[in-house]
Amino acid sequence: MKQYYYTDGVNKYGPMPIEELKTKGISAETLVWYVGIDNWIAASQVPELKAMFKDEWNSKNESSFWDAESKNIDTTENHEIRDHALNVLSSQWGIAIGTFLVYTLILMVTQFIPIIGAVGSLIIGGPLLLGLSIFSLKLSRKQFVRIEQLFEGFQNFATALGAYLLMVLFTLLWMLLLIIPGIIASISYAQTFYIIAEDETIGPMDAIDKSKKMMYGYKWKYFLLNLSFIGWILLSIMTLGIGFLWLIPYMQVSRARFYDLVKHNNI
Template sequence: MATENTTLMQSARKSLENNWGIAIITFLIYTIIISVGSYAAIVIAGPFALGLALFSLNISRGKELKIEQIFQGFNRFVDGLIAYLLILLNVFLWALLFIIPGIIKAFSYAMTYFIMIDEPELSPQQAMKKSQEMMDGYKMKYFRLTLRFMGWSLLCILTLGIGFLWLVPYMYVTNAKFYEDLKTDPLQEIGIEVNN
């Protein structure tokens, strides 16, 4: 069975214990850069997503952290951009049917950038396909995890947004934990779909 969401969240907090400072600064730098402009954000969002996946996995795995890791996705600029645009397009097209199918499709692709970090030989399309396969039977579990963070987001708004400095790294590292848990789930290896 996959690890409970509460356990993944606790594990993420433990990984962040001695890394809050660099995590907050790194995600703040990302937020400032991505806020430059809408057109620029579309072009750089994919490479940044790769960099954030790398940084988050490094926190999760207890590896060395450097702020410049969030820029390493630009070494694979085209792959990052293609993945971002394909995910955006697919989610948009499914959302045209109704909002719910779009959300479900977004959850299907949630592991794409982590996969691209761990398996750089895969194309963006292959990583997206693998993410869909990994998330089979786990989208409801991921949805429940997302709901937990939505509650925290409402509390952060009450702090005039200051709380997001802690919440955003917490969310990313928890997602990294979710990904690593999926990777090690024995049911994934034999292709059994789990209803969580």
């Protein structure tokens, strides 16, 4: 008999059979795990749990929120993407803020190292960004996350470094023409590290090309998604940067959600 575990974000409970799990009043986004899957996933992603709690979750409008099959980038508004991010983060603010803070501090400290700071930032920037993408995707998908995932990008160091350097180079070359072409180019490359996070065998140039194809027709929507945070950015500046502790995770999970939605259109 399959035994389940679930977590409230702090403690883990189990093992227990599905009948006992039913008495726990779990929600659609409660993280569960059982032998046979690699990561913790939302309860609504488990067919037998979705069937068991269907009426209860529908009455609370929960299961439809996690029904990825019914969503894609064309049918999802940007405010829904942001709502998804806030819903995900509501029980994960601690680990999210901690991870993004470590990411920022590592880059800041590296840049202050005399002589080698700029080079060091270029070398570790790619692997760290890949790790951040892995973390953000798992967070957006309501899978189990831990701060160590930030460093998983170093396991694919060559690809991460190559993709990062190529993206910087291509963006700078476009910037030589005008600012706007540079912005458009950077948006075209926006999905590169999410693609590498899901396919460790892909090469840097192939990942960039795939991102460009994936973003075809959706660059404006992605631009508007990022532009929608401008008010929060100004507010964070007014708080002497403290607001960025919450804003950066909010933006990154929104971007990860955008990737999953736009990817759905390219399957």
